[in-house]
Amino acid sequence: MEAKMMYETIFARSFSRYEQKKLGYGAFAVCLVITFTTFTVFKPYLGPLPVLNLRLSTGGFKMLMVEDTTSTQQIVAEIGRKGMEALVCNIMDPRSEFCEISGDVRVHGNSSTVLIASSAPVDILPENSSWSIRPYARKGDATAMKHIKKFTVKMTTGRQHLPHCTQNHTVPAILFSLGGYSGNYFHAFSDVLIPLYLTSRQFNGEVQFLVTSKSLWWIEKFRILLQELSRYPIIDIDREEGINCFSSAIIGLKCHKELDIDPSKSPYSMIDFREFLRSSYSLKRATAIKVRDGTDTKKPRLLIIARKKSRSFTNEGQIAEMARSLGYEVIVAEPNGTAISRFAELVNSCDVLMGVHGAGLTNIVFLPENAVLIQVVPLGGLEWVARYDFGEPAVDMKIRYIEYKIKEEESSLIEEYPHEHAVLRDPHSITKLGWLELKAVYLDKQNVKLDLNRFRNTLLQALQLLH
Numbered sequence: 001m002e003a004k005m006m007y008e009t010i011f012a013r014s015f016s017r018y019e020q021k022k023l024g025y026g027a028f029a030v031c032l033v034i035t036f037t038t039f040t041v042f043k044p045y046l047g048p049l050p051v052l053n054l055r056l057s058t059g060g061f062k063m064l065m066v067e068d069t070t071s072t073q074q075i076v077a078e079i080g081r082k083g084m085e086a087l088v089c090n091i092m093d094p095r096s097e098f099c100e101i102s103g104d105v106r107v108h109g110n111s112s113t114v115l116i117a118s119s120a121p122v123d124i125l126p127e128n129s130s131w132s133i134r135p136y137a138r139k140g141d142a143t144a145m146k147h148i149k150k151f152t153v154k155m156t157t158g159r160q161h162l163p164h165c166t167q168n169h170t171v172p173a174i175l176f177s178l179g180g181y182s183g184n185y186f187h188a189f190s191d192v193l194i195p196l197y198l199t200s201r202q203f204n205g206e207v208q209f210l211v212t213s214k215s216l217w218w219i220e221k222f223r224i225l226l227q228e229l230s231r232y233p234i235i236d237i238d239r240e241e242g243i244n245c246f247s248s249a250i251i252g253l254k255c256h257k258e259l260d261i262d263p264s265k266s267p268y269s270m271i272d273f274r275e276f277l278r279s280s281y282s283l284k285r286a287t288a289i290k291v292r293d294g295t296d297t298k299k300p301r302l303l304i305i306a307r308k309k310s311r312s313f314t315n316e317g318q319i320a321e322m323a324r325s326l327g328y329e330v331i332v333a334e335p336n337g338t339a340i341s342r343f344a345e346l347v348n349s350c351d352v353l354m355g356v357h358g359a360g361l362t363n364i365v366f367l368p369e370n371a372v373l374i375q376v377v378p379l380g381g382l383e384w385v386a387r388y389d390f391g392e393p394a395v396d397m398k399i400r401y402i403e404y405k406i407k408e409e410e411s412s413l414i415e416e417y418p419h420e421h422a423v424l425r426d427p428h429s430i431t432k433l434g435w436l437e438l439k440a441v442y443l444d445k446q447n448v449k450l451d452l453n454r455f456r457n458t459l460l461q462a463l464q465l466l467h
């Protein structure tokens with residue numbers, strides 16, 4: 001009883017402290033680890049743990065609490081000495097929720113339940129030892145999360161009440177969703193592939209993927225990457241009526257930021273992820289061309305990412321022609337269909353990639369190091385999102401970043417709206433109405449006609465960066 005009270009006191013206190021902190025998504029994080037005698041099955045990567053707040057012993061159980069001040073979002077409590085099981089549920093991270101479990105884990109797909117048999121005494125468990133996890137890494141986005149199936153992770157005492165295993169697995173499980181926005185190329189990487197890499201790479205292929213909202217075309221499209229990360233056929237967990245048993249599992253995916261990895265929170269970085277892509281797709285070039293004055297026979301290659309439906313360049317031909325006159329070899333291509341490996345090869349063969357803000361820019365993941373991204377930012381107060389989605393990630397990928405913000409005259413919107421209209425004069429008044437309004441005007445209806453004189457300098461600047 002005493003231990004339980006202490007436990008609750010600690011958590012109550014931590015909550016109120018953390019609730020006071022203003023975090024970007026109005027969220028805060030808690031991790032809870034239970035027991036660790038033979039704590040070798042997995043080690044949650046906690047980064048540096050600078051402050052040791054409390055340590056106490058109660059009746060053979062040890063409880064200690066560590067506060068990770070580097071993230072301001074992580075509280076870790078470890079309890080117990082007797083059992084083998086461990087549970088870390090990070091349910092208040094702003095981007096994703098996940099539980100890392102080791103012990104006797106039983107997954108019942110049909111009822112979306114993950115049961116953990118605990119040998120800890122009942123009174124040391126928190127009041128409600130159950131967590132609801134939506135295993136898709138875009139937690140702050142209500143639209144994306146609305147249809148993500150929830151999984152209940154439940155700690156139970158006493159194995160006798162648990163359902164029998166219909167299949168015993170020898171490798172750990174990772175459960176994740178292919179719902180949400182994963183059909184979009186950018187989100188496929190940002191919400192699923194990078195988080196999946198972060199979560200599964202440590203197992204070196206010896207891991208079983210359990211997928212909810214399985215999408216066959218998605219799995220086919222990214223098959224090469226999925227097979228590199230797991231040697232076992234994917235299990236469609238929604239259709240599993242039996243009980244899949246594991247000795248460890250991760251429910252949900254870890255995630256740090258948009259199209260990016262924070263190396264201070266993980267043993268991996270975007271450099272590692274890009275190396276992983278290069279080796280998976282057998283991409284040849286690790287670094288971009290180094291241009292030397294006059295003597296070069298090889299020209300730097302510029303890839304213009306074309307779009308057809310919206311945000312397209314209406315003077316693509318002239319842009320290409322000017323770029324050629326400046327010494328580039330120019331390729332215009334639109335990422336299409338399912339053949340990722342061919343497009344990855346094409347991107348990897350280039351030194352500069354340019355395009356209007358959009359999912360096609362996700363292809364920078366295949367560029368060689370020191371290559372240049374030119375992001376053309378259309379009207380609509382999109383600078384922040386442009387930088388957050390591609391600008392900052394590019395830098396972490398060791399890609400040089402140039403932003404080209406168009407002027408009003410370069411936007412097709414001047415043909416649609418009178419000069420004094422709010423769409424042109426005051427984008428903020430439109431964007432504050434919400435994402436859908438912003439999208440309807442600035443993303444879905446806008447094309448770009450680059451001012452060649454103005455853009456010339458940007459192309460020269462990119463050349464300079466390749467010197």
Ligand SMILES: *[C@@H]1O[C@H](CO)[C@@H](O)[C@H](O)[C@H]1NC(C)=O
Pocket residue numbers: 110111241
């Ligand atoms: C699976 O779940 C569905 C709906 O929740 C239920 O109707 C069905 O009986 C379940 N099947 C089994 C074998 O439990």
Ligand SMILES: *[C@@H]1O[C@H](CO)[C@@H](O)[C@H](O)[C@H]1NC(C)=O
Pocket residue numbers: 128130131152154
């Ligand atoms: C957690 O506790 C609440 C209230 O005490 C209860 O309604 C809920 O069902 C519990 N969750 C689970 C999964 O047992």
Ligand SMILES: *[C@@H]1O[C@H](CO)[C@@H](O)[C@H](O)[C@H]1NC(C)=O
Pocket residue numbers: 165166167168245
């Ligand atoms: C799974 O393992 C448990 C414990 O070792 C055993 O009792 C059970 O029969 C096994 N189930 C299957 C289907 O192999």
Ligand SMILES: *[C@@H]1O[C@H](CO)[C@@H](O)[C@H](O)[C@H]1NC(C)=O
Pocket residue numbers: 333334335336337342
């Ligand atoms: C897709 O792109 C590739 C390479 O750019 C091209 O060869 C192919 O014809 C395109 N396919 C379609 C359906 O447009």
